[in-house]
Amino acid sequence: MTLSHSGKPGPLSDLIVIDLTRYLSGPYCSLLLADLGARVIKIESPATGDDSRYVPPIFDGQSAYFMSINRGKESIALDLKNEEDRRVLDSLLNEADILVENFRPGVMDKLGYSAESIAQRYPSLVYGSISGFGQTGPWRDLPAYDLVVQALSGMMSINGQPDGPPTRVGTSIGDLGAGIYAALAIVSAIHERARTGRGGRVDVAMLDCQVALLESHYMRYHASGEVPGRIGSRHPLITPFDTFECNDGYLVICTVGDAMYQALVKAVGRPELASDERYLTPQDRLRNGEVFKAEFEAHLKTANREHWLKVIGQAGIPCSPINSITDMSDSPQLEARGVFVNVESANGFSYKAVRSPMKPAMATSGAINETERAPTLDQDGERIRGELLKMAAS
């Protein structure tokens, strides 16, 4: 007898994940695995559980921050310094395909779950670790936050306006990036296991992931010596391909080539700009980009966004509003794509969270869940212990 699977549809529905992660990077990784069908058993400390259970906003008495990232998982409280609880964890690891954790390097070793000991005791287990700087290298023991890896990697240095300060990317890309790359590495290791029978070690560093997302900036520096800086929203090589302000909000316009440029200035009622010497060729427009932007934007500020989107769109030129979160929340496209999933509180109230954007999890073998539960601390503890007892008895 073995632990049962999630019963959810999805390509990973035959996998069991033991999840020791807290906060964001690790829990986002296991959320992706859960959305792809895996059964994820979250181990939490009995006293308080995952610290993110206390992060606002609070929705119907539970942290919505926690709920969004831990929906579709099970929770069992285990004290990893207690012998009996460790035996429960060991039994779970014996049944699992994947272990994932995001403690600081060294913590798992102290708890007795070093990579070496895991490899010896559970040779087919894939052991994924997410940390700020990785399990190796001179910085491995340093603490890291999303803000720290965004700062160190160079991410903040290239994000923002040219006349403004370096700026944190407004979403936690330091954590989320590491979570996605880690999920990819883990599923790849599971694929390799089918060939070799052996699990393996996955060691993902938040810093490495930020540098990976900056690949074009590092490339530019290494290949040409140019130091990338902040250029706001504009395209580095094409003008106009940027943000513009109207009298009631912002839009983006993307032109590629002379014909599209000429169609644009005609569409907005400034045909003389088509033959303006300063803007004749792509090179001219790039060189005089700042002047063009000031002149063109002054014109756009004479009317509203809806008007400009209509006339520019009708001319066949790619353009779009710069939406707020509110603007998109009821988008028919997101509705058609099934992007949102209801997350239910312990009392049965629900709000819309964002589903992972991977269609296979939604399309394969059976209907997807329209509503998911976010577990309260140890909500599944008794049932999971019961499963283990039955297994031991059989």
Add this chain to the structure above:
Amino acid sequence: MTLSHSGKPGPLSDLIVIDLTRYLSGPYCSLLLADLGARVIKIESPATGDDSRYVPPIFDGQSAYFMSINRGKESIALDLKNEEDRRVLDSLLNEADILVENFRPGVMDKLGYSAESIAQRYPSLVYGSISGFGQTGPWRDLPAYDLVVQALSGMMSINGQPDGPPTRVGTSIGDLGAGIYAALAIVSAIHERARTGRGGRVDVAMLDCQVALLESHYMRYHASGEVPGRIGSRHPLITPFDTFECNDGYLVICTVGDAMYQALVKAVGRPELASDERYLTPQDRLRNGEVFKAEFEAHLKTANREHWLKVIGQAGIPCSPINSITDMSDSPQLEARGVFVNVESANGFSYKAVRSPMKPAMATSGAINETERAPTLDQDGERIRGELLKMAAS
């Protein structure tokens, strides 16, 4: 006889990918698969190849932009409207595990490679598509650029300074995000195939991926009604946890809790701030965050970054410089992690590109490549056609 594998180490070294992608989102997806060990055969139009071959900077006669994203792949030029070339593609698909493309929805159907026809002819093939808005929904036919999906999704609305305009994330997160999620979906579908024998369809939309990366902002709006805006670099709930300017550059400081706050103001020589009524509790500091930042930053501007990082770091408070790309390029940590890979031009010159941040690709079965080639157009065409001929004859 079958097509040979990549011969590279990595968990996906038994997989063959036929790659019809161009520009960035799709090629980044297949780059990740190549870095994980897969053999990636890039199909390019005979006339010009991938348009990104012409994007600057030019390094030793080749586009470094193209090289970084297409290193470690093979190139064969095929005209998909020519019967003989289509037979080559069909033979390749017959041997492949994965097909990946990022044309606009409908283009593959017109070429005769609809999802239905692929499923029928190559039932074990995993067919991954990346598009702006996905293969379904009212917006499926609209054109998309990285800037457009950053604008539409709300990403730009929450990125930037509170008193500044909405700002594009300074790296192409619209393209890269879609590429990573697509790779995860594809490898997951490969895992499912081992169970079912059937390949399947992976339909990833750039817009969905941006919304996924904004999950905490959508959560906040849906759970509490609050509309997220731009808050610069600061933490939304904790002060001080932000960027500060010194007399020669920027740093970040992260404090959590009263003790850390008090240690900080003592370390920088402003102990009176510890008992200042405006900053006594976390709530006080959050409420008076702007005043605190102005006052504290004025003080930091009296000395340089190195000085402050030393005294703040010695007090045990997480802090770090905001690095430029140059600052990090020689980092001992990135060196120790093997983050960079040399990419070689056709003439044998090389520069350092960024490797995918997934240790399994680097650690398993054998040494990793220190130098990789970026193929010239059709560089591998003759050899690949030869392989197919040998297969047909055997």
